[in-house]
Amino acid sequence: MIKKSFLILAITLSFYSFSQSDEEVIKNIYEAALTNGQAYGWLDHMSNNIGSRLSGSLGAERAVTYTKELMDSLGFDRVFLQPVMVPKWVRGNPEFAYIETAPGDTVKVNICALGGSVATPAAGLKAQVVEVQGISDLKTRDRSEIEGKIVFFNMPMPASKILTFEAYGAAVGQRTQGAKEASKLGAVGAIVRSMNLRLDDFPHTGTMSYGDLPKSQHIPTAAISTNDAEKLSSYLKLDSELNFFFKQNCLTLPDVMSYNVIGEIKGSNYPNEIILVGGHLDSWDLGDGSHDDGAGCVQSIEVLRLFKELGIKPKRTLRAVMFMNEENGLRGGREYAKVAEAKGLNHIFALESDSGGFSPRGFNIDANEERFAYISSWSDLFKPYLTNTFNLGGSGADIGPLKKAGIVLAGLFPDSQRYFDYHHTAIDTFDAINKRELELGAGTMAALVYLIDKYGTSPR
């Protein structure tokens, strides 16, 4: 029933309607984003002058200050910090690892500790290696095969998936759960093939969890580059008794205070209805987090700036939110939702950009069918910009805790092919950002926010 009425609506709209003015406004939004966009310069500062922004680091605190001052300087109606306690995990000295086929006969390996891991013993950890294809393969193994060894999780992300986030989802369990499951079978360490579809030399960090294992069973875990994973696997075929050595000095310190940074333009008609755009301000520590998620932060601020530049006065209140601690805790997103609930704030729509600053193709939209049909009926307005792919389902991690009946959550949906070349690595840096792609993303977000502000999220 709903589907049928959606079809009729869609056909009707594509033949008859769209007030000229919506088309014009959206054209103006994209044009301003591409000819006078500010996001690229802001990201240059955040990436190159501030750098990495791991929760609890000085970089993260500098980014809090920078984005607050930036939004102040743009003349938003209200800019404020929302305190939140965040975990503080530190990498310590650079990691070091090698494959040893005989005493002194070693091959260096590119490695990085996974976020949340414990250190190795100070002298490092050396043990034989058991290679498995992911968690399910591990679970078929006998304890006797695993005990005292380092488990090497080497399931590649499946290249056949078109959406690379699906390929990531299919493989990332061995990173997040690998150490825990290996420890249960008596392993002394766990190393994982980096979450990367291509073969290169960069190890990819990312979060992991020991679940409710007692501290005595926390074993050190790290990622090695895809090239090194291939190498180790081929060496193991020649010599299954080779040793793997790694040394890492990471450490979890007590939680520290940090902040979500929030900027606001007050709505003229319905100031109590909030439309949120956001990204996360924290990043991993290896690169400068330009794609993950500096891009989403500057795009979100740019959305509000575009409204001001174009003199569009929103009816609802627009909020740009830089969430803290998406990467290793999601504390910012949870705190934001908690405060919103406690204060009875009415968020009608939240849009996150956290899939990289690549060429936008549309949106993922987490809504019921009626609202999805309503919002999708605007997709033809996005056709001239090649951003008219509206997918049902999915949004963003930081806005997830806001989910409840009535609110529509969404995520910007950029091209995903190159994302995992950079994700959580030392090469997620500003030079990997294309100015126009970043700006098109901001324009795309602003256009949807404009329509939501004008028409709401349902036909009522």
Add this chain to the structure above:
Amino acid sequence: MIKKSFLILAITLSFYSFSQSDEEVIKNIYEAALTNGQAYGWLDHMSNNIGSRLSGSLGAERAVTYTKELMDSLGFDRVFLQPVMVPKWVRGNPEFAYIETAPGDTVKVNICALGGSVATPAAGLKAQVVEVQGISDLKTRDRSEIEGKIVFFNMPMPASKILTFEAYGAAVGQRTQGAKEASKLGAVGAIVRSMNLRLDDFPHTGTMSYGDLPKSQHIPTAAISTNDAEKLSSYLKLDSELNFFFKQNCLTLPDVMSYNVIGEIKGSNYPNEIILVGGHLDSWDLGDGSHDDGAGCVQSIEVLRLFKELGIKPKRTLRAVMFMNEENGLRGGREYAKVAEAKGLNHIFALESDSGGFSPRGFNIDANEERFAYISSWSDLFKPYLTNTFNLGGSGADIGPLKKAGIVLAGLFPDSQRYFDYHHTAIDTFDAINKRELELGAGTMAALVYLIDKYGTSPR
């Protein structure tokens, strides 16, 4: 009438049909392209072992040999060379240029001669500069203002265009026609802002023409980088009488023999109906032409290889054609069409990939409305791969001469945002290619070829 029936057709198809088998075959095509694709390795060889392939150069001839041997090794039914005479323009020693604000007070400029230009005098050319915003601006100027000067064409590509090829089309006239028009007003040289949307230090070459101007009026012309164009413009505002110096040693030699390279899989049912996929084998000389158009060549060969790998026996004859001399003459494309005409060959469809090896979004299709509607009705089959944008109009330069009633021409339509960062420069190199994006393009081409082979290009 046609539109209406198309609409009904499209709706019917999207609700009822697509034999499961088409969906499966297309899934298999994409999966083979992504998990066992060969195009990336071939392009690595062509870019890194062969390098640039300007018409008439040794690189071009090596590429002829390589692609012929490659297609032979893949077991195509027939692989052959089609002779064609091509222009031979050579760059000579590296160009050199500077801005001179006072004797000895100079700033170096990144410059490259445009393809087809004459050299400067051996000692170089030094003159005052008149800046204009494109050809139409030049035409408003008095001869007295231009005579004896170097005309500096500084109209940027318009950033507001979403499709960067449209932005290119809006500005490239000053490159192709600038020298000719400037010469008519007595200019001694012409320099042009590089065809690039971003600001960087790389000059972009490309073809130019003196039209029917007598040789005595051929003035040297070159491109300078966008950063240097901005610099020169700002210097001119401070000192309109500054001098610009450039020296280039390019030369047009007599035409030489070269080849189109053609590989073929014979059709089982309609061997005389030809479906062509192609790219151009020649490139400019500054980079290694990985995007322009090494990508299109290896993708085209990959299309035929995918048919063989998957055991799909085409009903029509499939041809992969590497055209020679797209960049500065289009001789290969013209010769191919001439021979096809003379031999009475029946091409029903030709698909070119010449817009870079970026993430594919669909196709440009040059066909009448009925055929466009027919082919577009398959677009839902491309939805899972995000390649379902079917645009009416446009195809590729090399296949253009094949145009006549009945044939459908098409071009792969990749994301265009980054294309002009690389186009015709020293950085159009293999490291700018993403393996998956290249492979997705090949899979997309193969999927359309599969459907055309099976169903033809019209409902009859």
